[in-house]
Amino acid sequence: MKMELEQLLPGEIERRSFEIITEELGERTFPKEQEDIIKRVIHTTADFEYADTMTFSKDAVSSALSALKDRGRTMIVMDTNMTRSGIHRASLEKLGIEAVCYMADPDVAREAKEQGMTRAAVSMNKAARTAEETGKRVIFSVGNAPTALIAIEELIREGRVHPALVIGVPVGFVNVVQAKERIMTADVPYIVAKGRKGGSTVAAAILNALLYKIDTER
Amino acid sequence: MKMELEQLLPGEIERRSFEIITEELGERTFPKEQEDIIKRVIHTTADFEYADTMTFSKDAVSSALSALKDRGRTMIVMDTNMTRSGIHRASLEKLGIEAVCYMADPDVAREAKEQGMTRAAVSMNKAARTAEETGKRVIFSVGNAPTALIAIEELIREGRVHPALVIGVPVGFVNVVQAKERIMTADVPYIVAKGRKGGSTVAAAILNALLYKIDTER
Numbered sequence: 295m296k297m298e299l300e301q302l303l304p305g306e307i308e309r310r311s312f313e314i315i316t317e318e319l320g321e322r323t324f325p326k327e328q329e330d331i332i333k334r335v336i337h338t339t340a341d342f343e344y345a346d347t348m349t350f351s352k353d354a355v356s357s358a359l360s361a362l363k364d365r366g367r368t369m370i371v372m373d374t375n376m377t378r379s380g381i382h383r384a385s386l387e388k389l390g391i392e393a394v395c396y397m398a399d400p401d402v403a404r405e406a407k408e409q410g411m412t413r414a415a416v417s418m419n420k421a422a423r424t425a426e427e428t429g430k431r432v433i434f435s436v437g438n439a440p441t442a443l444i445a446i447e448e449l450i451r452e453g454r455v456h457p458a459l460v461i462g463v464p465v466g467f468v469n470v471v472q473a474k475e476r477i478m479t480a481d482v483p484y485i486v487a488k489g490r491k492g493g494s495t496v497a498a499a500i501l502n503a504l505l506y507k508i509d510t511e512r
Numbered sequence: 513m514k515m516e517l518e519q520l521l522p523g524e525i526e527r528r529s530f531e532i533i534t535e536e537l538g539e540r541t542f543p544k545e546q547e548d549i550i551k552r553v554i555h556t557t558a559d560f561e562y563a564d565t566m567t568f569s570k571d572a573v574s575s576a577l578s579a580l581k582d583r584g585r586t587m588i589v590m591d592t593n594m595t596r597s598g599i600h601r602a603s604l605e606k607l608g609i610e611a612v613c614y615m616a617d618p619d620v621a622r623e624a625k626e627q628g629m630t631r632a633a634v635s636m637n638k639a640a641r642t643a644e645e646t647g648k649r650v651i652f653s654v655g656n657a658p659t660a661l662i663a664i665e666e667l668i669r670e671g672r673v674h675p676a677l678v679i680g681v682p683v684g685f686v687n688v689v690q691a692k693e694r695i696m697t698a699d700v701p702y703i704v705a706k707g708r709k710g711g712s713t714v715a716a717a718i719l720n721a722l723l724y725k726i727d728t729e730r
Contacts, residue, residue, distance in 0.1 A: 297694060299662070299687050311685040340683050340708035341559070375597040376713065412522045444517070465558050467529040469517050476515060490558035495594065495711050 311337055319345060327355040331485070331503040338499035339491075347488040349478065354459060357483040358504050361431045361458030366390040368431040368458065370501065371421040373397060373414050373442040377435055380498030385505035392430075396420050414439035418446050422455040435461040437497030440473035447473075450480045460484045461500050463492030529555055537563060545573040549703070549721040556717035565706040567696065572677060575701040576722050579649045579676030584608040586649045586676065588719065589639040591615060591632050591660040595653055598716030603723035610648075614638050632657035636664050640673040653679040655715030658691035665691075668698045678702045679718050681710030 302310055315336050324332055328350050335344045361368045369392040372378050378395045386393055396402050396417040406413045418434070425432045434457050436443045443462050449455045462477045462484055464470050474486050485500055520528055533554050542550055546568050553562045579586045587610040590596050596613045604611055614620050614635040624631045636652070643650045652675050654661045661680050667673045680695045680702055682688050692704050703718055 297690055299690050302686065307684075307686045314685040337685070338683065339711065340685065340688075376594045376716070379593040379597040380712070441522070465556065466525075467532040467555070467558065468520065468525045470558075472515055472517050493557065493711075493713050494598070495713055498594070 308337075318342065325350070330507065331355070331500055334499045334503040334506075335487070335496055338495050339493075341491070343489075343491065344487060344496075347491065349484075349486045349488055351478075351482070351484045354483040354485050355504070355507075358433060358459040358485075359507060361433060362389055362391060362504060362508060364431060367429075368392075368433065369394060369421075369425065369428075370433045370435060371395070371418070372435045372437070372497065373417065373464075374438045374494045374497075376494035377437050377497045377501070380495060380502075382502050382505055385502075385509060389505070389508065394421070412439065412441040414442035415445035418442050418449065422449045425455060432457045433459045433461070433501075435497045435501060436464050437461075437492060437494040438464055440464045440466065440469040443473040443477050444469070447476045447480050450482050457482055461497055462486040463496045463500070465492040465496075466490060526555075536560065543568075548725065549573070549718055552717045552721040552724075553705070553714055556713050557711075559709070561707075561709065562705060562714075565709065567702075567704045567706055569696075569700070569702045572701040572703050573722070573725075576651060576677040576703075577725060579651060580607055580609060580722060580726060582649060585647075586610075586651065587612060587639075587643065587646075588651045588653060589613070589636070590653045590655070590715070591635065591682075592656045592712045592715075594712035595655050595715045595719070598713060598720075600720050600723055603720075603727060607723070607726065612639070630657065630659040632660035633663035636660050636667065640667045643673060650675045651677045651679070651719075653715045653719060654682050655679075655710060655712040656682055658682045658684065658687040661691040661695050662687070665694045665698050668700050675700055679715055680704040681714045681718065683710040683714075684708060 312333060315333050332345060332348045336342055372395040375395045378393055381393055397413055402413050402416045406416045434446050443464055446460055460477055460482050462474050470490055474488055477484055478486055487496060530551060533551050540563060550563060550566045554560055590613040593613045596611055599611055615631055620631050620634045624634045652664050661682055664678055678695055678700050680692050688708055692706055695702055696704055
């Protein structure tokens with residue numbers, strides 16, 4: 295049993311974790327702009343399967359960074375309050391980015407009931423309307439509800455929203471694989487974890503990795 | 513490519529997901545009181561590895577349920593606000609359970625800096641003090657910081673806190689495995705996911721599974 299603790303200062307633990315991840319990835323390489331995102335997802339999950347499943351559209355990272363740097367003009371729309379709690383708040387504030395999750399809003403619950411839709415789908419419709427009304431650019435982050443991802447794909451096809459990025463990492467057993475395959479055929483920048491795995495922490499890790507890229511550039 | 517969506521009502525998706533999990537677990541069986549907890553963790557992660565790593569002390573579930581049913585006398589102390597966002601709020605309210613996370617409290621940040629400790633460790637000390645002052649029973653939930661789990665283990669050994677349950681599912685590469693092994697040698701009811709994996713969503717899944725047990729009993 296390995297009971298001895300490594301004696302590291304709090305700030306050193308993350309650096310050491312990334313060293314271990316790099317060691318264990320061995321000779322595996324990734325496109326430069328994707329590498330820190332993939333490693334941060336592995337850091338968040340301790341699951342190296344993401345090295346195989348993380349899939350980026352060609353323009354995903356550049357499109358996301360351009361939106362995130364467009365001060366005060368971009369909103370991040372999430373499908374869970376867990377992801378919202380997990381994003382690095384100071385970075386958002388510094389960049390003037392609004393981060394919203396409409397899932398628990400009473401009007402969303404009411405409309406979902408009336409229309410026989412999921413709250414996730416109604417939330418995404420509300421986000422598309424808000425973006426249109428305010429002229430804001432949108433980054434969608436889906437870490438839980440495949441129905442949210444399906445709704446976003448429909449909104450894109452109907453030309454009702456033009457996201458700067460869709461993060462598609464819902465987790466689960468029903469319609470999750472399909473929803474991810476669908477978003478990857480839409481005309482939109484995407485970051486997707488193929489297969490069943492994903493989650494709110496994975497979505498937050500991807501968003502944080504993008505935000506940290508901007509911090510590092512400065 | 514599997515693009516066809518299964519046509520299910522929102523309420524049916526969870527039931528169908530659990531059916532798939534049960535099918536894929538095959539002849540694998542679990543102690544009755546653990547089964548729904550393990551399956552909910554798999555549901556949350558789409559990761560069957562948890563069927564092997566989830567480890568329960570003999571009295572874990574009964575001790576947790578007894579505390580959760582002790583109306584108004586139990587607090588759940590978490591190491592992330594993500595887990596707090598992920599717990600089923602209506603169940604907590606119905607049971608009169610206080611759910612707290614001290615990680616972002618200014619006094620915790622200040623004390624951590626003064627003492628050269630992690631905020632996680634300071635948070636757990638604060639929880640132990642609060643429990644003593646208020647006479648509340650405590651369930652600890654650690655989904656992120658191994659230092660929180662190590663601090664809890666020390667508080668238990670020093671007799672400063674007597675938790676009704678410790679959920680030990682931090683995730684990561686440094687001191688995570690060791691922290692889990694340590695808590696399993698302490699004299700306390702525990703639910704641990706051995707190894708590196710875990711996370712805020714896993715902690716929330718375990719807490720929700722416990723809360724749903726009480727809902728189902730009624």
